[in-house]
Amino acid sequence: MQLRIFTEPQQGATYDDLLAVARATEDLGFDAFFRSDHYLTMGGDGLPGPTDAWTTLAGLARETSRIRLGTLVSSATFRHPSVLAIQVAQVDQMSGGRVELGLGSGWFEAEHTAYGIPFPTKRFGILTEQLQVITGLWGTPLGETFSFAGEHYRLTDCPALPKPVQASIPVIVGGHGPRRTPALAARFATEFNLGFAEFDEIASKLERVRRACTEAGRDPDSLTYSAAHVLCVGADEAEFGQRAAAIGREGAELREHGIAGTVAEAVDRLARLRESGVERVYLQVMDLQDLDHLDLIAREVAPQLG
Template identity: 35%
Template sequence: MTSRPVRIAVQLQPQHASYEQMRDAVGRAEELGVDVIFNWDHFFPLNGDPDGKHFECWTTLAAWAEQTSRVQLGALVTCNSYRNPELLADMARTVDHVSGGRVILGIGSGWFEKDYDSYGFEFGTAGGRLNELARAIPRIESRLRMLNPAPAGPMPVLIGGGGEKKTLRLVAEHANIWHSFADVETLAHKLQVLRGHCTAVGRDFDEIEVSVGVGGRGRDGGIAGDPEVEGQPLLDLGARLFTLGASGPDYDLSVLRTWLAWRDRLNENAAG
């Protein structure tokens, strides 16, 4: 594993909050010093009131791009099923220019059936959705090369998911960042599988940043977890980007301070 700085991200879940509350949370997160602010790509809340307040992913990212000045921004993750691949490439390129080159293009195959049914998308099967993702990523890459102007920044591709035959193969072929919610034992196994795919496609495994959801994954609407207990074993395996989740309406970011202090200690020690 090549030397990478430890980074901390927060996923500000666009649910149960007014836009003013989300905007406030974005400002607080950037001021605290997070490296990345993610949202998610759903049409309804995933916890709490299933019909509660909710906002669309990429429109929100465009506003956050204008609001912020330093953090990277992205979806964790964009659902491939909801947009034509060429259109998604154009959207991401546009938001990248709004942000001054700070967009991470996070993408996955989709899974939340309520989104599909309510908005008229065909849900199909998990395997079928992954096959569609495999066909879409080259189209996105091709369109990004054609667009004028080109993206303003490097626009790293993040692929989320842990499927060993298809998803991790796509990570080896296309991703700059791989994200999962794996625990220590699972992550160790998945990384071995990913190494095998990288060898098979001729990709340097060390080019891929390993991202992990931590702190309870925001399942209870807040941020929790001790980085020394939860983060260190994942770090030892090679994880370098740690993402905590926070839900509206309040977006409690208090425990982020602990993770950011842990990041700073590790990076300072690594720098000597």
């Protein structure tokens, strides 16, 4: 099972904070560093303010050498797909081919209101067309052009440059919808992600995606299946309690919904996720100053997962 570190910088972080976590992620052997794509805090003052996801990842692309880098997930409301395709391809070049794109429809209306970003009521069609445009641009052979005529976007004879280093940048699609989201993942995604799902629902939700792949004529095993959950683990009960208090969460609630508790509990929870069909877990790290937390997971949890 792959373990990835997932951060929420809108809650309050500088680029240097994120760099320290990314370097620890690399040094400790984790697979990837991912970040959210948000501009407004979801509690607290958010100081010192937001950082832009793809600006951050561009910097980290030059200051790391091994780990994968990406978003979970970028919002289709934030950027025109042609611009996003250029940004992601450029960061892929800057990283030597280590970038992944998580893309979603956007959900945080207050964030859009605060920053004056349009928030259409119906966004699934926008997301679908963005996936068509982005993958179409990347997949256009050199020397050819890309055109697209949709309800939301229109491109005419686009040179479809620059090209990523990777032959195909992994695309992550996620969500809890019963029909349209699995179909979208089957059509466009390299990976399907379930964010913060109830543990007893994960197997059935992943099975819906596998069925959607079969219905679309795609091998269900060609998708990677992942989950994201908050991380809060202590070497003992006292340390767990300290970490829970530091992020303003109750221990019982964390144990119910997250990878939380003692090392043994964390290992058990991850093993249960694997039994549910999860191959990769994004560990949501809320205290970016607590690098000892990552060290504990790397030393005590990861080696027990096989």
